[in-house]
Amino acid sequence: MNEEHEHSIDETSLNEEKKIWSILKDIPDPEVPVLTVQDLGIIRNIILHDDEVEVVITPTYSGCPAMDMIAANIRFALLKNGFKKIKITTVLSPAWTTDWMSEEGKQKLKEYGIAPPNPKQQVCNDKLFAHDEAVQCPHCDSWHTHRISEFGSTACKALYQCDDCEETFDYFKCH
Amino acid sequence: MEQQFNTKASSKVSPLEGYREVYTLHLADNTLILGHRNSEWCGHGPVLEQDIAITNISLDLIGQARNFYQYAATIMNAQKVSPPIGGGDLEGAVTEDSFAYFRNSPEFKNILLVELPKGDWAQTILRQFFFSSWQNLLFEKLKESNDEQLSAIATKALKEIAYHLRWSSEWVIRLGDGTDESHLRMEKAIDGLWNYTEEMFIPVDYELETLNNGIGTDVALLKGSWLQNVRKIFSEAGLIIPSSSMVHTGGKEGKHTEYLDQILKELQAVARAHPTATW
Numbered sequence: 001m002n003e004e005h006e007h008s009i010d011e012t013s014l015n016e017e018k019k020i021w022s023i024l025k026d027i028p029d030p031e032v033p034v035l036t037v038q039d040l041g042i043i044r045n046i047i048l049h050d051d052e053v054e055v056v057i058t059p060t061y062s063g064c065p066a067m068d069m070i071a072a073n074i075r076f077a078l079l080k081n082g083f084k085k086i087k088i089t090t091v092l093s094p095a096w097t098t099d100w101m102s103e104e105g106k107q108k109l110k111e112y113g114i115a116p117p118n119p120k121q122q123v124c125n126d127k128l129f130a131h132d133e134a135v136q137c138p139h140c141d142s143w144h145t146h147r148i149s150e151f152g153s154t155a156c157k158a159l160y161q162c163d164d165c166e167e168t169f170d171y172f173k174c175h
Numbered sequence: 176m177e178q179q180f181n182t183k184a185s186s187k188v189s190p191l192e193g194y195r196e197v198y199t200l201h202l203a204d205n206t207l208i209l210g211h212r213n214s215e216w217c218g219h220g221p222v223l224e225q226d227i228a229i230t231n232i233s234l235d236l237i238g239q240a241r242n243f244y245q246y247a248a249t250i251m252n253a254q255k256v257s258p259p260i261g262g263g264d265l266e267g268a269v270t271e272d273s274f275a276y277f278r279n280s281p282e283f284k285n286i287l288l289v290e291l292p293k294g295d296w297a298q299t300i301l302r303q304f305f306f307s308s309w310q311n312l313l314f315e316k317l318k319e320s321n322d323e324q325l326s327a328i329a330t331k332a333l334k335e336i337a338y339h340l341r342w343s344s345e346w347v348i349r350l351g352d353g354t355d356e357s358h359l360r361m362e363k364a365i366d367g368l369w370n371y372t373e374e375m376f377i378p379v380d381y382e383l384e385t386l387n388n389g390i391g392t393d394v395a396l397l398k399g400s401w402l403q404n405v406r407k408i409f410s411e412a413g414l415i416i417p418s419s420s421m422v423h424t425g426g427k428e429g430k431h432t433e434y435l436d437q438i439l440k441e442l443q444a445v446a447r448a449h450p451t452a453t454w
Contacts, residue, residue, distance in 0.1 A: 059238075059331075061234075061235060061238060061335060062235055062238030062239045062241070062242055062328075062331055062332055062335060063234040063235050063236070063237055063238020063239070063241070064238065065234070091327075092242065092324075092327040092328055092330075092331045093323070093326070093327035093330060093331070095327070095330050095331040095334060096331075128341060128344055128345050128348065128411075129345055129348075148224060149224035149225075149227065149228060150228060150338060150341070150342050151224075151227050151228035151231040151232070151338075151342070152227065152231075153227070155231055155234055155235065159224065175334055
């Protein structure tokens, strides 16, 4: 997703970087395990130093409790593949946004029963009692849904209910 | 205990550097203490969804606090400043945990508003609304700070604050414009909290110093917009801004109510009982 080649001019390090991306490809998000940390856009960069690999990550929310576990999982995955010196750096800027979620990730979320974030940044709409945000039911595809609560089972989700099939569902809210 | 951790000799630092750190701790303490207060609702919310909402807000606030504490620790350790505040670990370095767990109440720089008891749901809602309205304006300014990390923390937090502000504004209207009982409770909450709001807009030395250096912002200038927003929401809620001119201040300078001691007793008990424990 983020293949900046500034640190990999020669082919060996380019291959090395590709290899690391593929090692980290399948690390699941601890709270939404159907998504990988790459689907979420949490891994921002991989930098190869002389004797060290640096993985740059960013939290979804300031208080995301999964970051320590994500960092540990990245470390374990790299150790298992023979990398010895590993540095995990957390950056806050630019601030994480649901825009970085991969299309594949959104599809996986829907299949899992969580409505993926709307493409438009609707948190910018600060109108009060704005219940008209159109969120599609991941179960029956109806657009007749309403918000039960702005806050859900994790920081990144809101709770919705479908007016047609009456199922409640999580919505991965725009951020 | 902090004494024994403070092994580093104190070294002279330029006044600005000292102020940058205290200012960062002030921002951290506000969010930690309010986050802790809100977390007291966990398992006790009026309905499940709102229990989850207020604890989610706590999580955001405590996350923001961690970002500020980590940054304060980084700049303090880099400058080898003997921490004027904050216990530090065995090597004398400060950490986010030493700030949260090993300082005493006079070393906390949060505004008094955030340490007051959670009260009933009306008081919790109103406090969150007052705070989020202020935090929103303050962090919009901090976004422009010439301190890149403070700007990054504020920019990230603003996305969360947008939710907090919308949620608490809706609840102020719902309760103010709700039943006789909910209206009465909102009026009581306003009476109890209003005199604590002015502290947000009266700058203390580290706010002035960081303002002069392009790090902080002029909090006095935030008052107009803040009042305008409060007035707007109150008018929809059928609530009235009191005319009281009494003002409680001191928190930003470490002069706290007894409520902060009660919070710290609970928040710090485990860490102080087992200071060398690791998670």
